[in-house]
Amino acid sequence: MTNRMTDKKEFCGIFGIFDHPNAAETVYLSLYALQHRGEESCGVAVFDGRKIRHLTGMGLVPDVLCPEKLKTLKGNSAIGHVRYSTTGSSILKNAQPFLISHNKFSISIAHNGNLTNAVRLRRELERQGAIFQSTMDSEIILHLLVRSKENTIEGRLAEALSKCDGAYSLLLLTGEGLIGVRDPYGFRPLCLGKKDGSFVLASETCAFDLIGAEFIREIAPGEMVTISKRGLEPVEPFSPVPPASCVFEFIYFARPDSRIFGQSVYEVRKRLGMSLAHESPVPGADIVMSIPDSGNYAALGYAQKSGLPFEFGMIRNHYIGRTFIQPSQEMREHSVKIKLNPIMGVIKGKKVVVVEDSIVRGTTTGGRIKAIREAGAKEIHMRISCPPIKFPCFYGIDFPSRKQLIANELDLEGIADFIGVDSLEYLSLEGMIEAVKGKAHCGGFCTACFSGQYPTKVHKSALKNPFEKK
Numbered sequence: 001m002t003n004r005m006t007d008k009k010e011f012c013g014i015f016g017i018f019d020h021p022n023a024a025e026t027v028y029l030s031l032y033a034l035q036h037r038g039e040e041s042c043g044v045a046v047f048d049g050r051k052i053r054h055l056t057g058m059g060l061v062p063d064v065l066c067p068e069k070l071k072t073l074k075g076n077s078a079i080g081h082v083r084y085s086t087t088g089s090s091i092l093k094n095a096q097p098f099l100i101s102h103n104k105f106s107i108s109i110a111h112n113g114n115l116t117n118a119v120r121l122r123r124e125l126e127r128q129g130a131i132f133q134s135t136m137d138s139e140i141i142l143h144l145l146v147r148s149k150e151n152t153i154e155g156r157l158a159e160a161l162s163k164c165d166g167a168y169s170l171l172l173l174t175g176e177g178l179i180g181v182r183d184p185y186g187f188r189p190l191c192l193g194k195k196d197g198s199f200v201l202a203s204e205t206c207a208f209d210l211i212g213a214e215f216i217r218e219i220a221p222g223e224m225v226t227i228s229k230r231g232l233e234p235v236e237p238f239s240p241v242p243p244a245s246c247v248f249e250f251i252y253f254a255r256p257d258s259r260i261f262g263q264s265v266y267e268v269r270k271r272l273g274m275s276l277a278h279e280s281p282v283p284g285a286d287i288v289m290s291i292p293d294s295g296n297y298a299a300l301g302y303a304q305k306s307g308l309p310f311e312f313g314m315i316r317n318h319y320i321g322r323t324f325i326q327p328s329q330e331m332r333e334h335s336v337k338i339k340l341n342p343i344m345g346v347i348k349g350k351k352v353v354v355v356e357d358s359i360v361r362g363t364t365t366g367g368r369i370k371a372i373r374e375a376g377a378k379e380i381h382m383r384i385s386c387p388p389i390k391f392p393c394f395y396g397i398d399f400p401s402r403k404q405l406i407a408n409e410l411d412l413e414g415i416a417d418f419i420g421v422d423s424l425e426y427l428s429l430e431g432m433i434e435a436v437k438g439k440a441h442c443g444g445f446c447t448a449c450f451s452g453q454y455p456t457k458v459h460k461s462a463l464k465n466p467f468e469k470k
């Protein structure tokens with residue numbers, strides 16, 4: 001059992017398969033691989049040739065989708081979802097996939113991302129008499145879809161999504177097949193693969209590795225693919241816009257063994273560390289260490305670039321139960337002490353470079369630095385493999401409010417004092433973009449949480465969105 005227990009919460013992983021004899025079991029395995037994208041609820045929906053059945057629950061994949069329950073979900077096509085919630089929103093009615101029946105059709109939906117005009121859309125729909133079952137903005141897409149006068153599900157979906165702003169990588173399971181679609185900016189990843197001749201779609205390629213599927217390509221920003229007995233039919237129903245894939249997927253969210261946005265996450269993370277070493281060396285340092293696990297790959301890159309030895313100065317306890325993923329501040333502080341233990345023999349008397357992927361509130365980082373200091377470090381020089389996070393995300397990542405973002409409240413010196421390090425440096429915005437693009441330029445990136453430059457119009461209502469993010 002793993003959990004990441006940080007103040008950066010990821011929102012949702014999705015997986016779908018069409019026309020495979022072990023559809024539900026394959027979704028179950030794939031959701032294991034995507035568990036890092038959401039640990040609070042999960043679910044699966046399966047089409048058995050007549051009807052879509054679904055099963056959702058609170059908890060990790062093995063808690064909710066046990067083999068006995070999966071046996072009841074017979075069928076050849078299925079979608080699945082894992083979700084992380086914001087404080088207080090961890091409720092069953094928000095667990096996905098959602099399932100609706102309307103006139104002669106049933107549809108199940110799994111969504112990763114966040115609509116930025118959800119408040120306005122929901123109010124309009126409620127004025128027209130719509131009744132919502134959940135507080136999730138994904139349900140808005142279904143309401144818009146059933147109101148469309150288009151003849152096909154694809155046409156209805158395209159019309160519904162043309163009214164939605166923000167981020168969505170979506171899977172829809174229908175009586176005819178599977179539909180995958182990515183918003184025109186391509187904020188969240190969505191990958192296409194094949195297993196035993198059957199098409200599969202997943203948030204990240206690590207899911208394909210686990211089930212033995214071959215990675216074919218990514219769904220392009222703004223692309224919709226329909227997978228049915230006719231095969232795979234791609235369409236591009238939206239006007240093209242400059243792509244803006246979430247750069248934070250590379251920095252923290254995606255698994256390092258995945259390929260997304262055209263690149264290996266592992267390689268990009270290492271390059272971020274190398275750029276950091278180039279920009280902010282620590283003369284006379286003895287070792288480079290990471291805050292595990294998220295800082296491991298950038299720390300390795302930093303060490304390789306700087307020629308310093310990389311050491312595991314902290315060991316992570318992998319046996320922490322779900323009790324400690326509760327997102328209250330008090331629990332978070334307990335979790336820091338329980339989760340990571342410094343190795344005194346590695347750290348004592350050393351001038352240490354500590355590499356971390358990012359700092360959000362600073363409280364978690366401060367607790368870890370304190371532990372390293374108590375283990376006898378002579379000097380602690382912290383290096384962060386992204387720029388300071390100063391702005392909220394409206395596209396599906398739950399950073400705390402601006403006031404809780406430490407880089408928004410304090411300058412560099414103030415943050416260094418707060419977390420208790422001898423020096424602190426962040427990777428520059430230019431350095432990050434350079435490292436992320438690598439040799440192969442793979443399109444544009446959203447950097448809004450660092451730069452404040454939002455790729456889309458941010459509706460005023462999104463600032464106080466009462467709906468849940470995914």
Ligand code: SF4
Nearest residue numbers: 246248393446448449
């Ligand atoms: S604001 Fe930051 S976290 Fe949100 S999509 Fe953009 S880069 Fe990603």
